[in-house]
Amino acid sequence: MNGLQFVFLLAALVSLFSAVMVVSARRMMHAALWLVLTLMGVAVIFVTLQSSFFAVVQILVYVGAIAILIIFSVMLTRRVMEDHGDQILPGWRGAVLVAVLLFGVLVGFLTLWQGFSVMLVELPPDTDNVLELGKALVSPQEFVLPFELASVLLVAALIGAITIAVDRRKEHQR
């Protein structure tokens, strides 16, 4: 087992453990903090895949924006400091059955997928990943349409969230 495998194993274990703690933590704020640890573990996994751009973007967007958004929304709920009551729902046996079935179906489909048997072609060592990504994002044969649609999607998300969140009364005052 070389160093890279060890790092991957460690990062995977940390991410999985934190992910389990996210759903089973007693207090919501703890769950948000375990989520931060999970996202950082995913960033380390990106590093082991040699895509440093995505590792850094993971930290910048997920930890720096989404985790903070989730923490703010946890603070917005009144019961953040006073979590009482049973953590486990009454119908948990049915939920576990559905989860195991879903996992089995997913694994079954993935084993049938041809993509796993295709050997990944490594880029030559001196290509700049980010440069290639940039060129691919705007070239008409590749990803320009998803690129532009992404911005439309972002604006749609912005409009939707503002419609829900902004106080109606302020609009009448203007």
Place this chain on the structure above:
Amino acid sequence: MLGNWLYIGIFALVALLMPAVTIFIAGILAPKKPDPIKNSTYECGIETVGPSWTQIKIQYYVFALVFLIFDVEAVLLFPWAVAYNFLPIYAILEGVIFLLILVVGLIYAWRKGALEWF
């Protein structure tokens, strides 16, 4: 490239351990006399009244949301900016269109009062 990240990983460990060790050393040197009045929460010198949470304004959430949208936008633009010197003119315009669509989003947020503090 992995060598770079190895260095950063080691540096991160050192960066975490250095203040931790310093704080630990100071913890040994410093006196320890806990006292119920010293340990009570600070509220301008009087006793705490009411539970220790307050309802925060929804404005924090709206700011975090607008920030998230613009953060993702900027991150999608970074590869375009890196490839900038190699791109033909229409590719540059595609990036400008991307930005224009988000300017529309910013104007919407501005008009709807999502960018006000109060």
Place this chain on the structure above:
Amino acid sequence: MDFLRDPFGFVINWYVGLLSQFGLPPEVVEVIASLTGALVLATGAMLFVVFLIWYERKLIGRIQDRFGPNRVGPWGIFQPIADMLKIFTKEYITPDGAEKFTYNLAPILAVAAVLLLWSVLPLSVTVFGTDLNVGFLFLIAVGALGEVSYILAGWSSNNKYALLGALRLVAQLISYEVPLVLSALVPVMLAGTLSVVGLVQAQEIWFIVTAPAAALIFFIASIAEIGRSPFDLVEAESELVAGYNIEYSGLKFGMFYVAEFLHAFTVSMIFAVVFLGGWRGPAAEQVPILGFVYLMLKTFVVYFVTILFRGTLPRFRIDQMMNLNWKVLTPLSLALVMVMAVVGGLTRDLPLFWQAAAYLAVNIILLVIADQLIRLFQRKKPKQALAIRGGHGALTTSTKYGTGE
């Protein structure tokens, strides 16, 4: 002679050579060399803060027409050391009900996030931590990581004022990240690379000359990111009682203090590296130690300007801060990126000098337009103020607000 020209590089090469002689496999040599380098850099940065605190206190004192510390040692140079010794021996008072783990983690994470920034900055043509190919984005991402430590500090103190202060601070920090990231696109466009070492190599003409508007926005957003005056509402002593670090005492508070000073210096160094040409200067490639000297000079000039801001400008109110960010800096940086992209595309075939002149002209035009628009909006403000206040007495309101200047 070689040692004099490049002492750091010489020592590094000698050290790696020494390790290889022990017959260890090259990976272990790499790990040990990285570990030593990281230790030296981190310790150097932490010890340098002592000097920075002295420098700032002296300068603020002079701005306020007084001496600053001058009792402890010649020119008060041992004052911060005395302060550090004092803070080492103060008791840690942990409030009741505080979450022990996150309460102790917060100052460590705050300092660690700032120290991690030093790992990708090039100190001279041969000395840098590591040449990460996405170094510039890494700098911004680690800054975002530091914000989590403030939330941890505010929430785990079990104190509603700490929590409110921390939330306000984080709201300010995340808001100002938008113009920071958007204006950071401009040097990346000009250099064609995200690596910080590459950014310095690409600065034949310093980026502050080709893109002064981007430099201005980046600088203002950086000062807001470190929570310094005039953006330090959340730690002002008269409001919110010191914000997120109310419940911290002893060296834990000292760590937040150290993190703030070191962050100010590091951000000045980032600005010097990205916009002022880093270690570039006459003969910096042949004599690398000169490059280090140039970088330090440039960083200190920027740090000096930061301290000048702190000593002279009044504090912003939180709504003024947010308005400045969302209604001035963000549209300006969006417009800047679009205009620079188009101008760059049109002037691509011209020689470097004319391209730089075109960029400079466009930047200045944009700044002038922004200035005029701001004045236009300011003149409109008294009417808005009247409308909000319900139109109480037009005469009294207008004499109170004047012409909006």
